[in-house]
Amino acid sequence: MLKLDDVTKEFRIGAFGGKSVAAVRNVSFEVVPGEVVSLIGESGSGKSTIGRMILGLNPVTRGSITFDGLPVRAGKEYYRHIQGIFQDPFSSFNPVFKADRVFAMIKDTYYPDVAEAEWARRVAVALRDVRLNPDQVLGKYPHQLSGGQLQRLLIARALLLDIRLLVADEITSMLDASTRIDVLNLLAELKARGLAVLYITHDLSLGNYLAERTVVLRGGRVVEMGPTERVFGDPLHPYTRELLSAVPRLHEPWDDAAPVDTCPYHERGGSGGLVEAEPGHHVACAELQRCLRP
Protein backbone atom coordinates (compact mmCIF):
# COMPACT_ATOMS: atom_id res chain seq x y z
CA MET A 1 0.00 0.00 0.00
CA LEU A 2 2.36 2.78 1.20
CA LYS A 3 5.99 2.43 0.22
CA LEU A 4 8.91 4.72 0.97
CA ASP A 5 11.92 3.87 -1.16
CA ASP A 6 15.26 5.44 -0.30
CA VAL A 7 13.63 8.75 0.56
CA THR A 8 15.77 11.79 1.28
CA LYS A 9 14.52 15.26 2.15
CA GLU A 10 16.79 18.27 2.11
CA PHE A 11 15.63 21.72 3.15
CA ARG A 12 17.27 24.83 1.78
CA ILE A 13 18.36 27.10 4.59
CA GLY A 14 20.41 30.25 5.02
CA ALA A 15 19.78 33.81 3.89
CA PHE A 16 19.53 32.94 0.19
CA GLY A 17 18.83 29.24 0.52
CA GLY A 18 22.48 28.59 -0.25
CA LYS A 19 22.87 25.79 2.28
CA SER A 20 20.84 22.69 2.80
CA VAL A 21 20.03 20.47 5.73
CA ALA A 22 19.12 16.80 5.32
CA ALA A 23 16.08 16.18 7.53
CA VAL A 24 15.47 12.64 6.21
CA ARG A 25 18.13 10.40 4.73
CA ASN A 26 17.68 7.24 2.66
CA VAL A 27 14.58 6.08 4.50
CA SER A 28 12.75 2.99 3.22
CA PHE A 29 9.80 1.22 4.83
CA GLU A 30 6.31 0.05 3.97
CA VAL A 31 2.89 0.18 5.59
CA VAL A 32 0.48 -2.57 4.57
CA PRO A 33 -3.32 -2.44 4.85
CA GLY A 34 -4.62 -2.66 8.41
CA GLU A 35 -1.19 -2.28 9.97
CA VAL A 36 -0.08 0.22 12.60
CA VAL A 37 3.52 1.31 12.17
CA SER A 38 5.00 3.60 14.75
CA LEU A 39 7.71 6.05 13.84
CA ILE A 40 9.72 6.94 16.91
CA GLY A 41 12.75 9.09 17.58
CA GLU A 42 13.83 12.16 19.44
CA SER A 43 12.90 15.71 18.50
CA GLY A 44 14.36 16.70 15.13
CA SER A 45 14.89 13.11 13.96
CA GLY A 46 12.71 13.67 10.89
CA LYS A 47 9.42 12.04 11.95
CA SER A 48 7.09 14.90 11.00
CA THR A 49 8.96 15.55 7.78
CA ILE A 50 8.27 11.97 6.74
CA GLY A 51 4.60 12.39 7.66
CA ARG A 52 4.38 15.62 5.68
CA MET A 53 5.98 14.05 2.61
CA ILE A 54 3.52 11.16 2.74
CA LEU A 55 0.70 13.69 2.93
CA GLY A 56 2.12 15.57 -0.05
CA LEU A 57 2.78 18.68 2.06
CA ASN A 58 6.53 18.59 1.41
CA PRO A 59 8.06 17.32 -1.82
CA VAL A 60 10.60 14.50 -1.69
CA THR A 61 14.14 15.53 -2.66
CA ARG A 62 15.30 12.06 -3.73
CA GLY A 63 13.78 8.60 -3.70
CA SER A 64 10.07 7.89 -3.98
CA ILE A 65 6.89 7.55 -1.96
CA THR A 66 4.11 5.56 -3.56
CA PHE A 67 0.60 4.61 -2.51
CA ASP A 68 -0.79 1.59 -4.34
CA GLY A 69 2.18 1.94 -6.70
CA LEU A 70 1.38 5.55 -7.65
CA PRO A 71 3.44 8.55 -6.55
CA VAL A 72 2.07 10.90 -3.90
CA ARG A 73 -0.19 13.37 -5.62
CA ALA A 74 -1.62 15.96 -3.27
CA GLY A 75 -5.21 16.44 -4.32
CA LYS A 76 -8.80 15.44 -3.79
CA GLU A 77 -8.53 11.78 -4.79
CA TYR A 78 -5.37 11.19 -2.78
CA TYR A 79 -6.91 12.68 0.36
CA ARG A 80 -9.94 10.48 -0.04
CA HIS A 81 -7.67 7.61 1.08
CA ILE A 82 -4.99 9.28 3.19
CA GLN A 83 -5.60 11.80 5.93
CA GLY A 84 -3.33 13.43 8.48
CA ILE A 85 -4.05 14.41 12.05
CA PHE A 86 -1.60 16.55 13.96
CA GLN A 87 -0.53 17.39 17.46
CA ASP A 88 -2.55 20.55 17.91
CA PRO A 89 -6.14 19.84 16.93
CA PHE A 90 -7.06 23.52 17.23
CA SER A 91 -4.76 24.40 14.35
CA SER A 92 -6.66 22.01 12.07
CA PHE A 93 -9.92 23.91 12.48
CA ASN A 94 -10.94 27.31 11.26
CA PRO A 95 -11.95 29.07 14.49
CA VAL A 96 -14.94 30.79 12.84
CA PHE A 97 -16.46 27.55 11.50
CA LYS A 98 -18.73 25.43 13.63
CA ALA A 99 -18.16 21.66 13.61
CA ASP A 100 -21.05 21.12 11.15
CA ARG A 101 -19.21 23.20 8.58
CA VAL A 102 -16.23 20.82 8.70
CA PHE A 103 -18.50 17.98 7.63
CA ALA A 104 -20.35 20.12 5.09
CA MET A 105 -17.05 20.83 3.37
CA ILE A 106 -16.36 17.09 3.06
CA LYS A 107 -19.80 16.64 1.52
CA ASP A 108 -19.34 19.52 -0.92
CA THR A 109 -15.96 18.22 -2.04
CA TYR A 110 -16.50 14.48 -2.12
CA TYR A 111 -20.18 13.69 -2.00
CA PRO A 112 -22.13 16.57 -3.62
CA ASP A 113 -24.82 14.18 -4.83
CA VAL A 114 -25.64 12.68 -1.45
CA ALA A 115 -28.97 13.94 -0.08
CA GLU A 116 -28.83 16.11 3.05
CA ALA A 117 -30.75 13.62 5.20
CA GLU A 118 -28.48 10.76 4.18
CA TRP A 119 -25.42 12.93 4.86
CA ALA A 120 -26.70 13.84 8.32
CA ARG A 121 -27.15 10.13 9.01
CA ARG A 122 -23.58 9.35 7.90
CA VAL A 123 -22.17 12.17 10.02
CA ALA A 124 -24.07 10.90 13.06
CA VAL A 125 -22.74 7.37 12.50
CA ALA A 126 -19.15 8.63 12.13
CA LEU A 127 -19.46 10.71 15.30
CA ARG A 128 -20.86 7.81 17.27
CA ASP A 129 -18.03 5.64 15.93
CA VAL A 130 -15.58 7.97 17.64
CA ARG A 131 -17.80 8.08 20.72
CA LEU A 132 -19.01 11.63 20.27
CA ASN A 133 -22.60 12.64 20.80
CA PRO A 134 -23.67 14.60 17.67
CA ASP A 135 -25.94 16.83 19.76
CA GLN A 136 -23.02 17.84 21.93
CA VAL A 137 -20.52 18.72 19.24
CA LEU A 138 -22.32 19.82 16.08
CA GLY A 139 -23.19 23.50 16.23
CA LYS A 140 -20.17 24.29 18.38
CA TYR A 141 -17.08 26.34 17.56
CA PRO A 142 -13.63 24.75 18.07
CA HIS A 143 -12.96 26.80 21.22
CA GLN A 144 -16.13 25.32 22.74
CA LEU A 145 -14.75 21.78 22.39
CA SER A 146 -11.96 20.01 24.25
CA GLY A 147 -8.71 18.84 22.63
CA GLY A 148 -9.86 15.23 22.86
CA GLN A 149 -13.21 16.06 21.24
CA LEU A 150 -11.45 17.91 18.42
CA GLN A 151 -9.10 14.98 17.75
CA ARG A 152 -12.13 12.69 17.63
CA LEU A 153 -13.88 15.09 15.26
CA LEU A 154 -10.88 14.90 12.95
CA ILE A 155 -10.96 11.11 13.07
CA ALA A 156 -14.71 11.17 12.37
CA ARG A 157 -14.09 13.45 9.40
CA ALA A 158 -11.52 10.97 8.10
CA LEU A 159 -13.99 8.11 8.56
CA LEU A 160 -16.49 9.82 6.28
CA LEU A 161 -13.98 9.45 3.49
CA ASP A 162 -12.88 6.15 2.03
CA ILE A 163 -9.80 6.36 4.21
CA ARG A 164 -7.17 3.62 4.21
CA LEU A 165 -4.21 5.29 5.89
CA LEU A 166 -4.18 7.73 8.76
CA VAL A 167 -0.98 9.67 9.44
CA ALA A 168 -1.26 10.49 13.14
CA ASP A 169 1.51 12.90 14.16
CA GLU A 170 1.85 13.24 17.95
CA ILE A 171 -1.92 13.31 18.18
CA THR A 172 -2.06 12.49 21.86
CA SER A 173 0.72 14.69 23.17
CA MET A 174 -1.59 17.59 24.04
CA LEU A 175 -4.18 15.38 25.71
CA ASP A 176 -4.47 14.45 29.36
CA ALA A 177 -3.66 10.87 30.33
CA SER A 178 -7.19 9.42 30.31
CA THR A 179 -8.21 11.16 27.07
CA ARG A 180 -4.96 9.94 25.53
CA ILE A 181 -5.85 6.33 26.28
CA ASP A 182 -9.36 6.89 24.88
CA VAL A 183 -7.92 8.18 21.60
CA LEU A 184 -5.42 5.30 21.46
CA ASN A 185 -8.18 2.78 22.02
CA LEU A 186 -10.08 4.46 19.23
CA LEU A 187 -7.12 4.04 16.90
CA ALA A 188 -6.94 0.37 17.94
CA GLU A 189 -10.60 -0.01 16.94
CA LEU A 190 -9.94 1.62 13.58
CA LYS A 191 -7.05 -0.75 13.04
CA ALA A 192 -9.37 -3.67 13.77
CA ARG A 193 -11.56 -2.38 10.94
CA GLY A 194 -8.64 -2.54 8.52
CA LEU A 195 -7.42 1.04 8.62
CA ALA A 196 -3.62 1.45 8.48
CA VAL A 197 -2.05 4.01 10.80
CA LEU A 198 1.37 5.63 10.71
CA TYR A 199 1.69 6.62 14.34
CA ILE A 200 4.35 9.28 14.82
CA THR A 201 5.47 9.73 18.41
CA HIS A 202 8.44 10.41 20.63
CA ASP A 203 6.67 8.49 23.40
CA LEU A 204 7.89 4.91 23.20
CA SER A 205 5.22 3.49 25.46
CA LEU A 206 2.46 4.79 23.19
CA GLY A 207 4.11 3.35 20.10
CA ASN A 208 4.47 0.04 21.88
CA TYR A 209 0.79 0.08 22.82
CA LEU A 210 -0.50 0.16 19.27
CA ALA A 211 1.98 -0.79 16.62
CA GLU A 212 2.80 -4.10 15.00
CA ARG A 213 5.96 -2.62 13.60
CA THR A 214 8.29 0.08 14.84
CA VAL A 215 10.70 2.27 12.90
CA VAL A 216 13.33 4.05 15.00
CA LEU A 217 14.80 7.23 13.53
CA ARG A 218 17.85 9.18 14.50
CA GLY A 219 19.25 12.15 12.62
CA GLY A 220 16.90 11.47 9.71
CA ARG A 221 18.04 7.86 9.28
CA VAL A 222 16.40 4.61 10.23
CA VAL A 223 18.64 2.99 12.82
CA GLU A 224 16.38 0.03 13.52
CA MET A 225 13.02 -1.29 12.42
CA GLY A 226 11.06 -4.48 12.80
CA PRO A 227 8.22 -6.16 14.67
CA THR A 228 7.49 -4.02 17.73
CA GLU A 229 7.99 -6.90 20.15
CA ARG A 230 11.43 -7.57 18.68
CA VAL A 231 12.54 -3.92 18.56
CA PHE A 232 11.33 -3.37 22.13
CA GLY A 233 12.15 -6.86 23.41
CA ASP A 234 15.56 -7.26 21.81
CA PRO A 235 16.82 -3.86 20.63
CA LEU A 236 19.92 -4.29 18.51
CA HIS A 237 21.08 -0.73 17.99
CA PRO A 238 22.72 1.14 20.89
CA TYR A 239 20.53 4.17 20.19
CA THR A 240 17.35 2.09 20.47
CA ARG A 241 18.67 0.63 23.71
CA GLU A 242 19.37 4.11 24.99
CA LEU A 243 15.88 5.25 24.07
CA LEU A 244 14.34 2.25 25.78
CA SER A 245 16.42 2.44 28.89
CA ALA A 246 15.08 6.00 29.42
CA VAL A 247 18.11 6.91 31.45
CA PRO A 248 18.36 10.55 32.52
CA ARG A 249 21.05 11.10 29.87
CA LEU A 250 18.37 10.89 27.20
CA HIS A 251 18.20 14.65 26.80
CA GLU A 252 21.89 14.76 25.97
CA PRO A 253 22.81 14.43 22.31
CA TRP A 254 23.85 10.96 21.29
CA ASP A 255 27.56 11.02 20.57
CA ASP A 256 27.97 10.21 16.89
CA ALA A 257 31.69 9.91 17.19
CA ALA A 258 31.73 7.65 20.22
CA PRO A 259 33.45 4.43 19.25
CA VAL A 260 31.29 1.34 19.37
CA ASP A 261 33.59 -1.55 20.12
CA THR A 262 31.98 -4.41 18.38
CA CYS A 263 29.23 -3.46 16.01
CA PRO A 264 28.37 -6.74 14.27
CA TYR A 265 26.65 -4.84 11.47
CA HIS A 266 29.61 -2.68 10.58
CA GLU A 267 30.32 -2.63 6.83
CA ARG A 268 27.39 -4.92 6.11
CA GLY A 269 24.75 -2.26 5.46
CA GLY A 270 22.86 -2.20 2.19
CA SER A 271 20.53 0.58 1.05
CA GLY A 272 20.10 3.05 3.88
CA GLY A 273 22.84 1.21 5.74
CA LEU A 274 20.45 -1.40 7.15
CA VAL A 275 21.20 -5.06 7.77
CA GLU A 276 18.46 -7.69 8.22
CA ALA A 277 19.56 -9.20 11.52
CA GLU A 278 16.61 -11.60 11.72
CA PRO A 279 13.52 -11.90 9.50
CA GLY A 280 11.88 -8.48 9.27
CA HIS A 281 14.16 -6.92 11.90
CA HIS A 282 16.61 -4.42 10.39
CA VAL A 283 19.36 -2.51 12.10
CA ALA A 284 21.95 0.05 11.03
CA CYS A 285 25.61 -0.17 11.83
CA ALA A 286 26.05 1.64 15.12
CA GLU A 287 28.97 3.48 13.61
CA LEU A 288 27.13 4.44 10.46
CA GLN A 289 26.88 8.15 11.18
CA ARG A 290 30.60 8.24 11.88
CA CYS A 291 31.44 6.17 8.81
CA LEU A 292 29.41 8.42 6.53
CA ARG A 293 31.03 11.60 7.73
CA PRO A 294 33.18 13.27 5.08
Ligand SMILES: Nc1ncnc2c1ncn2[C@@H]1O[C@H](COP(=O)(O)OP(=O)(O)OP(=O)(O)O)[C@@H](O)[C@H]1O
Ligand atom coordinates in the same frame (compact mmCIF):
# COMPACT_ATOMS: atom_id res chain seq x y z
N1 LIG B 1 10.76 23.78 6.61
C1 LIG B 1 11.96 23.45 7.14
N2 LIG B 1 13.06 24.17 6.80
C2 LIG B 1 14.26 23.84 7.29
N3 LIG B 1 14.48 22.82 8.15
C3 LIG B 1 13.43 22.09 8.52
C4 LIG B 1 12.11 22.37 8.04
N4 LIG B 1 11.25 21.47 8.58
C5 LIG B 1 12.01 20.67 9.37
N5 LIG B 1 13.29 21.03 9.34
C6 LIG B 1 14.42 20.40 10.05
O1 LIG B 1 14.39 19.02 9.74
C7 LIG B 1 14.73 18.26 10.89
C8 LIG B 1 13.64 17.26 11.18
O2 LIG B 1 12.47 17.96 11.61
P1 LIG B 1 11.12 17.21 11.98
O3 LIG B 1 10.12 18.23 12.35
O4 LIG B 1 10.78 16.28 10.88
O5 LIG B 1 11.56 16.37 13.26
P2 LIG B 1 10.65 15.56 14.31
O6 LIG B 1 11.35 14.28 14.55
O7 LIG B 1 9.25 15.50 13.81
O8 LIG B 1 10.74 16.50 15.57
P3 LIG B 1 9.62 16.83 16.70
O9 LIG B 1 9.39 15.55 17.45
O10 LIG B 1 10.28 17.88 17.52
O11 LIG B 1 8.40 17.30 15.97
C9 LIG B 1 14.98 19.25 12.01
O12 LIG B 1 16.35 19.49 12.09
C10 LIG B 1 14.25 20.48 11.56
O13 LIG B 1 14.86 21.64 12.07
